[in-house]
Amino acid sequence: MEISRLQSLRNAWFVFQKDVQQEFKTRYSVNAILLFAIVTLFAVSFSIGTFGASKEVKSALLWIILFFSSMSGLSHIFVREEEKHTSDTLKLICAPVSIFIGKLIFNFILLLLLEIITVPLFFAVMNFSVASTSIFLSVILLGSIGLSAGATMIAAIISKASAKGALFAVLSFPILLPVLVAGISGTKVAVIETSFLKAADELQMLFAYAVVVITAGLLLFDFVWNE
Amino acid sequence: MKITASGISKYFGEKKILRDINFEIESGMSIAITGPNGSGKTTLLKILCGLMRPTMGNIQYQVNGTAIKQESWFKYLSLVGPYLELYEELSAEDNLLFLARIKNIPSARAKIKSLMERVNLKGREADDVKTYSSGMRQRLKYVFALLSDPQILLLDEPTSNLDEEGIGIVYEIMQQQKKEKILIIATNERQDLKYGDKQIAITA
Numbered sequence: 523m524e525i526s527r528l529q530s531l532r533n534a535w536f537v538f539q540k541d542v543q544q545e546f547k548t549r550y551s552v553n554a555i556l557l558f559a560i561v562t563l564f565a566v567s568f569s570i571g572t573f574g575a576s577k578e579v580k581s582a583l584l585w586i587i588l589f590f591s592s593m594s595g596l597s598h599i600f601v602r603e604e605e606k607h608t609s610d611t612l613k614l615i616c617a618p619v620s621i622f623i624g625k626l627i628f629n630f631i632l633l634l635l636l637e638i639i640t641v642p643l644f645f646a647v648m649n650f651s652v653a654s655t656s657i658f659l660s661v662i663l664l665g666s667i668g669l670s671a672g673a674t675m676i677a678a679i680i681s682k683a684s685a686k687g688a689l690f691a692v693l694s695f696p697i698l699l700p701v702l703v704a705g706i707s708g709t710k711v712a713v714i715e716t717s718f719l720k721a722a723d724e725l726q727m728l729f730a731y732a733v734v735v736i737t738a739g740l741l742l743f744d745f746v747w748n749e
Numbered sequence: 750m751k752i753t754a755s756g757i758s759k760y761f762g763e764k765k766i767l768r769d770i771n772f773e774i775e776s777g778m779s780i781a782i783t784g785p786n787g788s789g790k791t792t793l794l795k796i797l798c799g800l801m802r803p804t805m806g807n808i809q810y811q812v813n814g815t816a817i818k819q820e821s822w823f824k825y826l827s828l829v830g831p832y833l834e835l836y837e838e839l840s841a842e843d844n845l846l847f848l849a850r851i852k853n854i855p856s857a858r859a860k861i862k863s864l865m866e867r868v869n870l871k872g873r874e875a876d877d878v879k880t881y882s883s884g885m886r887q888r889l890k891y892v893f894a895l896l897s898d899p900q901i902l903l904l905d906e907p908t909s910n911l912d913e914e915g916i917g918i919v920y921e922i923m924q925q926q927k928k929e930k931i932l933i934i935a936t937n938e939r940q941d942l943k944y945g946d947k948q949i950a951i952t953a
Contacts, residue, residue, distance in 0.1 A: 529853075536850045540836070540843075547838040547877075607834040610800055611893075614823050614833070615851050744820070748802070 530620045537616060537624025541599065550602070551632055555595035559640045562587045567647045580650045581709035587640065589669070589702055592633055596673035597690040599625045600681035609681070613748065622674065622743040626736070629670040629677075637662055652712045657721045661708035664728035668701040671735040678746045704728045750776045750825065750900045750931060752797065756806035759792055766792050770806070772949060776900065779923075779932035781945025788951040790935035791830070794905050797933060798828050824852070827894035829887075830905035837879040841870070841889055844878060845896055852897045864892040868918055883910040891922060901931040907941055920944070 545551055566583055575583070603609040612621060641662065644650060652658040676697060680689045708724030715721065757770040766789040774780050782790045795801040797808060799822045810817040810825065817825070835844045842861065849857030865871050868888040873881070881889060887910045894902060907923065908916045923944040926932040934941060942948065 533851050536847060540839075540847045543843060544836060544838050606837065607832060608836055611833050611835065613800060614798060614826070614828055615848055616823065617820055620851075748799075 533620035534623035559591035784951035
């Protein structure tokens with residue numbers, strides 16, 4: 523009765539469905555992330571003014587808003603299991619790999635939802651535009667995969683600690699820094715260039731980061747989750 | 750099905766909780782673990798189901814003589830304990846269907862209906878778990894544990910929070926489980942101890 527890969531993926535989907543059901547009932551993560559993003563966006567726009575910053579600076583501001591907004595809600599996926607004492611229940615019914623994939627999908631979808639609302643708002647409020655929408659969307663998509671994968675793994679690590687909120691931000695910053703740097707750089711390229719080749723370095727970096735973190739997560743999650 | 754515990758010891762920091770525990774249990778048998786508060790009954794139960802790693806020694810699960818990897822233990826066992834909670838934002842039915850999907854349980858809805866009737870929670874399937882009393886939650890935990898028809902049933906304080914009727918239902922479950930499968934209970938209740946063919950007394 524070894525667990526097949528297909529069964530693991532199927533169970534990951536059920537874990538994701540369960541988390542969505544829980545989120546629909548509590549709306550904790552969605553509210554936390556969206557409120558943080560919108561408040562930060564308007565605070566930034568009031569403080570620097572609509573035309574007060576160059577496109578390069580605005581690229582950095584966009585990623586800073588996305589990064590810190592995601593920090594306010596992505597950890598909840600594991601913290602909730604620990605605080606409600608359901609983590610042992612989950613451990614007893616499901617293989618760790620399915621739990622990691624299910625929670626990763628949830629965080630990725632949550633981050634996409636944040637971006638669907640925040641990014642158009644950022645464009646409107648900050649009078650921001652890009653030369654290549656496809657480069658910009660690729661950077662955002664790959665960056666989101668990297669951010670959600672890193673954040674999911676860190677959330678599992680900090681969920682058993684006492685100062686969860688502070689620890690999550692502190693641990694996340696160095697680990698997610700490559701995504702932040704490549705994301706900002708890739709967005710800057712999207713602002714001025716139209717050729718994909720010009721953004722090849724940033725896109726490769728974001729892709730490689732996502733692959734490495736997801737692979738590390740799949741290999742190491744069992745130890746993080748069960749220790 | 751067979752579980753072998755060899756030389757199990759557990760330290761929390763400098764403090765030794767469990768010392769060199771050895772036993773074997775096969776299908777059709779039951780064990781009652783007893784001992785004063787803080788002696789390590791729950792710790793031993795958690796080690797037996799893989800929720801905690803022992804400092805020394807090991808646990809082996811075998812099916813027809815073949816050892817089972819620890820990552821697959823969860824397919825064979827269910828645990829009921831005061832520290833195991835269900836998802837209180839979800840309804841009882843949602844909790845049970847989640848388990849049924851994960852464990853690929855056939856005819857899950859019919860089984861859920863029959864088990865909810867068995868523990869006298871019929872008609873409360875659609876209610877959120879947070880609206881349940883502590884006794885009802887304990888009954889629901891039994892439905893959750895029995896839904897997968899586990900080969901190994903581990904019960905920590907099996908009758909806690911239950912009224913007389915609930916205790917009767919649990920004794921019936923325990924009696925049925927130990928007939929052909931494995932039952933392991935951790936308790937100090939004299940009545941509960943009768944359901945253990947063997948007793949392991951842990952000293953603090």
